[in-house]
Amino acid sequence: MQINESQNLPEIKGFIKNTLIEWDGFLSSEVFLPNCNFRCPFCHSYKLVQSPGEIPSLKWEEVLSYITGKNQWVDGLVICGGEPLMDKNIVSCLRMLKAKGVKVKIDTNGYFPETLKKILEEKLVAYAAMDVKAPLNTEDYGAAAGVKNIDISRIKDSIGIIMEFLPDYEFRTTACPVFVNENNIRDISSAIRGAKKYSIQQFNPENCLSAELRKVKPYSKEYMENMRKTAGEYVRNCIVKGV
Numbered sequence: 520m521q522i523n524e525s526q527n528l529p530e531i532k533g534f535i536k537n538t539l540i541e542w543d544g545f546l547s548s549e550v551f552l553p554n555c556n557f558r559c560p561f562c563h564s565y566k567l568v569q570s571p572g573e574i575p576s577l578k579w580e581e582v583l584s585y586i587t588g589k590n591q592w593v594d595g596l597v598i599c600g601g602e603p604l605m606d607k608n609i610v611s612c613l614r615m616l617k618a619k620g621v622k623v624k625i626d627t628n629g630y631f632p633e634t635l636k637k638i639l640e641e642k643l644v645a646y647a648a649m650d651v652k653a654p655l656n657t658e659d660y661g662a663a664a665g666v667k668n669i670d671i672s673r674i675k676d677s678i679g680i681i682m683e684f685l686p687d688y689e690f691r692t693t694a695c696p697v698f699v700n701e702n703n704i705r706d707i708s709s710a711i712r713g714a715k716k717y718s719i720q721q722f723n724p725e726n727c728l729s730a731e732l733r734k735v736k737p738y739s740k741e742y743m744e745n746m747r748k749t750a751g752e753y754v755r756n757c758i759v760k761g762v
C-alpha cells in the first residue's frame with residue numbers, strides 16, 4: 520500500500536488486526552496513537568501517555584495493507600490512544616483514510632472541540648466514542664482526568680458537537696468508585712440528555728496508572744445496574760460494560 524511520502528501522519532504505537540468489541544456490529548482493526556493531555560488515574564494506556572518514546576512505532580503501510588489489501592472484509596478502523604485529536608497530523612490522516620474508503624471510529628477525551636468539529640463537518644469519521652469522565656464541574660472533572668485547571672467548556676462543546684453532527688456515537692464513563700457514584704451518573708446523564716448511547720464501563724483496578732487505585736474494589740454488578748437504570752431516565756440507550 521503506497522502512501523504519499525510527503526504526507527505527515529501520526530505515529531502509531533500499537534495495532535490490533537481484528538477486534539469485535541471496539542465498534543458494535545463491526546469487525547475492526549484498531550490503532551493506538553501516543554500522548555494525551557490528561558492523566559486519568561484509572562488509565563490503562565499510561566505507557567502511551569507517559570512514556571510513548573519507549574514504545575516502538577509501527578508503519579501506516581502495514582496497517583493499510585491489512586485493512587485495504589486482501590483483508591478487505593475488515594469493516595473499519597478504530598483510532599484510539601492516548602488522545603488522537605491532539606495529534607497535529609490527525610486531520611490529514613483522516614482525509615487520507617477517507618480517500619482510501621476506510622470507515623473510521625475515533626475515541627476521544629473530548630478536549631479538542633475545534634478539531635472534532637472540523638473532522639465531523641468534513642464527515643471524516645463514521646462513529647465517535649467520547650469519554651465523559653465525571654460531572655461537568657472543574658473539581659470533579661479535574662480529579663477524574665488527573666489535571667488541574669481544566670476548561671469544562673471544552674468538554675461541553677464536544678458533547679454538543681457530537682450530538683449535532685454525528686448520527687452514530689456514544690458517550691462513556693468509567694465507573695471508578697473514587698470518582699463516580701450513582702448521583703454523579705445522574706449528573707452526567709443529565710448533561711448528555713437525549714444521547715443516542717451511553718456506556719458505563721466497569722472500573723478495572725489491575726495495572727491502572729495510579730498505584731493507589733489498584734487497591735480499590737470495583738462496584739458490584741447490582742450497583743452498576745442501578746447506575747444504568749438511573750442513566751436510562753435521561754439517555755436513549757444505556758449499557759454497562761465489563762461486569
Ligand code: SF4
Pocket residue numbers: 555556557558559561562563564565568600601602628664
Ligand atoms: S484520556 Fe484516556 S488515554 Fe488519556 S489519560 Fe485518560 S484514560 Fe488515559
